[in-house]
Amino acid sequence: MNSAPGQDRSGATARPSRRRTATAARPVPASGRGQAHGGRGARSGADRRRRELSQNYLRSPEAARQFLKMVHLDPDGLCIEVGAGDGILTTRLAAMTGEVIAYEIDPALAGRLIARVGDRRNIRVKAGDFLAARPPGRPFQVVGNAPFSLTSPIIDWCLRASRMTTATLITQLEYARKRTGRYGRWSQLTVSTWPQVRWELLGTIARTEFRPVPRVDAGILRLERRPEPLVGRARLAAYRRMVQTGFSGIGGSVQASLRRVYPAETVAAACGAAGVDRRAVVGYVSPEQWVRIFAELDTGSRARPDISDAARPSAGRKPR
DSSP states (O other), X not given: OOSOTTOOTTOOOOOOSSXXXXXXXXXXXXXXXXXXXXXXXXXXXXXXXXXXXXXOEEOOHHHHHHHHTTOOOOTTSEEEEEOOTTOTTHHHHHHHSSEEEEEEOOHHHHHHHHHHHTTOTTEEEEESOXXXXXXXXXXXXXXXXXXXXXXXXXXXXXXXXXXXXXXXXXXXXXXXXXXTTTTSOOOHHHHHHTTTEEEEEEEEEOGGGEESOOSSOEEXXXXXXXXXXXXXXXXXXXXXXXXXXXXXXXXXXXXXXXXXXXXXXXXXXXXXXXXXXXXXXXXXXXXXXXXXXXXXXXXXXXXXXXXXXXXXXXXXXXXX
């Protein structure tokens, strides 16, 4: 991508100043609350660590089941879980797919989870940082309750993993809405990756379903890699350069920005074909419109076999 993944001009979620580590929200057993860490001082230390890592535990098995209703796994496939914690999702995921690799950075939690699921042949627990993991060499899916402050690097990891087919993650609701156009605007990251990855907000989870209770609700965000990109692989870099030019903000409109690189008449015709008003500001242009603009602007796109049918100019339109 032209800008670092997760750092587009529309803004990104805050990142911690400490070394990045990925651990997800974990359940707090009702019987263990207030006693699990051996006294008030230890409990306060655990609370501080949760705040540092943006840890918000799913409150109940019912909350986990509601989330997993949105998760669709290959019954014979591989699932990578982000931040397994005590395993409130892990065993359920293992019943839905062929193999689960569960990452948990906290050694104590990882040890307890290994003890719990050691007899499950299709679960492997990795005591380590998900963000430092090497993506599998075969197709896989990602599921997890992403710490809010680490959402961007987790998404980046998923986007870079070429064999990832889907990622279904619990994120801050604001992040999920921003990436899926729910505010009526689109971010550069979404537009840049749209030919390869579909972004979708599947639902919300009330903040009261987590412990400790966060300040905001959560969203269920899905990334789905397209079997065939809307723009041919050989032209993806050119597409991203065009999007970066459009998001430069120079000129005050999409057309004004693109005219810095493309002939004015060609830009006007391409935007017209995509249904984009000449005064449209960049954030209000949908990903589908960007793909159409590129198909119109890309010289000789009609003759190139690497431009997919979904991105070609409509029948009867002269190539530009």
